[in-house]
Amino acid sequence: MFLYAFSDTEADSKMCSNPLQFKDGTQVSCRECDECISRRKGDWIARCAAEKLTANFVYVLHLTYADNANGTTPDSAEVFNYKDVQLFLKKVRKAYKKHHEVDGEIRFVVAGEKGSQNGRVHWHMILFSQKDLSPLGTFKYFDKGMRRKKVVGLPVNERLTWSIWTHGFVMFQEPDERGFAYVLKYCIKDQFGLQKTEGKRRFNKADIAAAGMFRPSLQPPIGARWVEQELAQLRDKLAVKPNINIKIPGLRSYWYPRATLRKKWLLGFHEINEEAKKKRGKDCPQFSSLLHSLGDTTKDIEMLLYGDMKTEKDMADGAAWEEKARRMEARAKGEANGPTEWQRRQEHKRCGQSHPCKACYHGFSEKRRDQFWTWYWEQTDQFDPEQNPAKQFDIWFAKQTGKNPFCTVHGNAPF
Incomplete structure (x- = not known):
């Protein structure tokens, strides 16, 4: 199995042949080496395969430019003119709405390139829709010898004219993984020039690669609808996947999503596990495996355990932290409104583990969080999975180390 991935995270820097390192020691992928390029292409193939599962019709097509009537090359065939593509999509959507009486169901990925032989601009496109596009407009065979032959459906690998695209011929391709790969190999061409490709296998084509264009649908991102469907099914079961390597039906490889x-x-x-803890009083099955599959990527682990730190510090979280701090402070002072014995037992069961609870963590300052993660990675360095094949780090920590010093209940962390 292959692993499709591309990201700027520290985890992805390990799959990069030339990772960049910041002053604090953090490494990120370079986005330029062959490994990074392969992962970016693979990521888009996986996303399109996921988007295909939410669409009833998928089309892989190529749009070209014909010469002017006087035999000269049109300007749009020499330089990228994305307005031609925008106008084409606008016409498709208008015809779609008129024929099917519904709107907002067409999504796309488009990549423009200059041909390797004559440098002519042409466009590669994937269209996702809920209803058939073949009744829209008029199709004819482009080659003179076949213009009398009736066009049935949308034949693949045949040059056609389409009344919606008036600049040249259109060719359709099978909308499978191979078709996606053909289109998406051009998705990286707008990222590189001669300087970035020098000394790499792509250098001899850098003059072409320096002149590319790539545009996908953004709201929502390509593949997001399938992700939401999968999460909804998992939420109904209160279950999570054992790792972040996602298997997409119909795709040969695993998808390691990015960004x-x-x-x-x-x-x-994270949300599914929080709901499971409320209803069952414990983590989802396989949550521990999912957590440890993230390796030593602090941002991923933080997001899985504590949610989005930029948006989740809402009133509910703040109230949870303030209430916990108040009760712990009352207990320390011996006040009557401190936690009951039952509450104290419950807190001892939940708290003091290898990671602080969400209420505690959201109450930490940035400095305190950095101190915690430094301490945490020092603990994981002491754990040898080869000597403890049947144990996970959390179990080892509870037996060997005891309590988390950053826990408000058991540790030495200040309120």
């Missing part, structure tokens, strides 16, 4: 969709997966798993 926005990686965040969506992790926050979705």
Whole structure:
């Protein structure tokens, strides 16, 4: 199995042949080496495969430019003119709404490139829709010898004219993984120039790669709808996946999501686990495996355990932290409104583990969080999984180390 991935995270820097390192020691992927390029392409193939599962019709097509009537090359065939694509999509949506009486169901991925032989601009596109596009407009065969032949459906690998695209011929391709890969190999061409490709296998094509364009649908991101469907099914079961390597039906390889969709997966798993803890009093099955599959990527682990730290410090979380701090302070002072014995037993069961609870963590300052993660990675360095094959780090920590010093209940952390 292959692993499709691309991200700027520290975890992805380990799959990069030339990672960049910041002053604090953090490493990120370079986005330029062949490994990074392969992962970016693979990530988009996986996202399109996921988007395909939420669409009833998928089309892989190529749009070209014909010469002017006087035999000259049109300007749009020499330089990228994305307005032609925008106008094409606008016409498709208008015809779609008129024929099917519904709107807002067409999504796309488009990549423009200059041909390797004559440098002519052409466009590669994937369209996702809920209803058939073949009744829209008029299709004819582009080649003179076949213009009398009736066009049935949308034949693949045939040059056609389409009344909606008036600049040249259109060619359709099978909307499978191979078709996606053909289109998406151009998704990286807008990222590189001669300087970035020098000394790499792509250097001899850098003049072409320096002139590319890539545009996908953004609201929501390509693949996001399938992710939401998968998370909804897991939420119904109060279950999570054992790791972040996602198997997409119909795709040969695993998907290791990046950026926005990686965040969506992790926050979705976090919310499911929080709901499970409320209803069952414990983590979801496989949550521990999911946590440890993230390795030593602090941001991913923090998001899985504590949610989005930028948005989750709402009134509810603040109230939870303030109430816990108040009760712990009351207990320390011996006041009557401190926690009951039952509450104290419950807190001892939940708290003091290898990670502080959400209420405690959200009450930490940035400095305190940094101190915690420094301490945490020092503890994991002491854990040898080869000597403890049947144990996980959390179990080892509870037996060997005892309590977390950053826990408000058991540790030495200040309120």
